[in-house]
Amino acid sequence: MRGERLPWTLLGAGLVSYSGGIIYHNATAGGQSATLGPSPADIGWLLFYPACYAAVIMLLRRRLVRLHRSVWLDAVVGVLGIAALTSGLAVLMARSNAELDVWSLTINVVYPVADLLLILLVVTVFGLLGWRPGRVWWLLGASLVGFAGADSLLLVIVEAGWEPPVGVLSTLWLFSTLTPALAAWVRPRWQPSARMSGWGVITVPLALAVLALGLLVLGATVDLPPVTVALAAATVLAALARAACTFVEVQHLVESSVLARTDDLTGLANRRAFLERLARLEHDGTAGRAVLLLLDLDRFKTINDSLGHHTGDALLIQVGSRICAALRPGDLLARLGGDEFAVLLDNADADVARRVADRILAILAEPFDVGGTTLHVTASIGAAIHPDD
Known part of the structure; x- marks a missing residue:
């Protein structure tokens, strides 16, 4: 479909980049076990994430009537919350893996954070579409969650020093790669433009606000870096601003509802x-x-x-x-x-x-x-x- 060629092209480019990383890793690593050290293959794998984010947001924009200002505040809450979580994870990983250099530490912190962002993005999209997104979004969402799950599983296995179960991970990655290809070929059924409503709209910012509060409480008992505490506090403040913006939007909706049921001339019911x-x-x-x-x-x-x-x-x-x-x-x-x-x-x-x-x-x-x-x-x-x- 002409209006959706650019986001699907971006997603396809991300898959090509991801595949390039796999080909390079398989060609150079041979039969060696997976390690936490950085590799040129990480470039191809990490470029996959921004391509996915951009593609999903562009596809979502075609389904929504308009984006309220509160959605942009959701993005601020998300960035600050993920930044706070990233800094906290970096400190914990540095303490438990003192032998890792800065690059290895950075690479291994970025992956779980990027996977978490991917899952949160899918949840946000489904919430904005009222949990009835259609076949295309179900396929695409399953693919992105599969990628995040496979990468997270591999990181846990490598961190624990276990031997990766190649069959399970390969099957999950193969499913995650083929599913968006199928989604791109499925002609979507006509659906009315989605309107932002319901609890799904605030699920992600609410979860991140709770996460930030948890970090602030943890900071009272555990020595967390000042940047983590500052980012967590900024996340809570942004969530409060989002709540205030939502309150104003609800007031406007109430006023619109009253006007829609009021006679303009007499002020009586219409x-x-x-x-x-x-x-x-x-x-x-x-x-x-x-x-x-x-x-x-x-x-x-x-x-x-x-x-x-x-x-x-x-x-x-x-x-x-x-x-x-x-x-x-x-x-x-x-x-x-x-x-x-x-x-x-x-x-x-x-x-x-x-x-x-x-x-x-x-x-x-x-x-x-x-x-x-x-x-x-x-x-x-x-x-x-x-x-x-």
């Missing part, structure tokens, strides 16, 4: 909000009797045509205000459109509906003062009783 309330009433098996009143102003078109729409709008605002004054607490008033209003009376019967309708008609019979013009309005009201009608 047709959508009223229909949602009716739907809840219909599906609520414990709901009592209720009455729906539909109200329509008589000859309102004449007022609009003779005095202008601005006068008609001002009149509708006053009409809505007066109807509200005639209702009971808890009753719902909505403007369905034009000069049509609806009232939902909970726990009401025909007698209650008649009394409320009479109050509405009486209060609307009083003259309206609209911009210095006195207007007289009458209305027609119909009623339906739930669940009878």
Whole structure:
């Protein structure tokens, strides 16, 4: 697919680089056991990771409607958290392997950190896509997790001085190499653009914030380097900033939800909000009797045509205000459109509906003062009783 050629090309280049490292290692190491020492093959292996990161992010960008600002804060939390973890791992490995030089230590710290980033990236993608990413992402995610698992397993085996189980690791690496190739050939099914929602969005930053807190607590009992403590503290601060940004975004969503269910002119509930309330009433098996009143102003078109729409709008605002004054607490008033209003009376019967309708008609019979013009309005009201009608 034209729009996805670049990320798949990057992933393919990463696999070529990874394969080059394997070919060089097999050609030079022969039958020797794996060691912790650096090798030119590490260049090919390590270049695979940034290619994967870039490819995954570019593919994800095509599925999301837009990236919120909080996602960029997630990246900051991730970088700081991984940096804190890296510095802590480096100190622990240096203490347990005093014979390693700086290059060997660096290489062997980078691999587990890069694998962890790969797993966190996959988890983040699946969370952003609502854990229903589709066949392509399942294949690609399984491949990347397989790479991370195989590399981590090899590092643990070599660190412990054991002989690597060639069959198991080779099978896992072969699976991890073939799976993205299959994913690249699978034509993805059409799916709507994903929207960032749910717990999956904050899973990774939350985990890294907990990790940073753990490092800070550990630093109180174990001698950790100042840079590790500083990075852990920065991670917690970034996570707090992310939480504050999320709070603001949630407020905006709430405001948008309210606006979507509010009539712009009168400030009353609109047709959508009223229909949602009716739907809840219909599906609520414990709901009592209720009455729906539909109200329509008589000859309102004449007022609009003779005095202008601005006068008609001002009149509708006053009409809505007066109807509200005639209702009971808890009753719902909505403007369905034009000069049509609806009232939902909970726990009401025909007698209650008649009394409320009479109050509405009486209060609307009083003259309206609209911009210095006195207007007289009458209305027609119909009623339906739930669940009878």
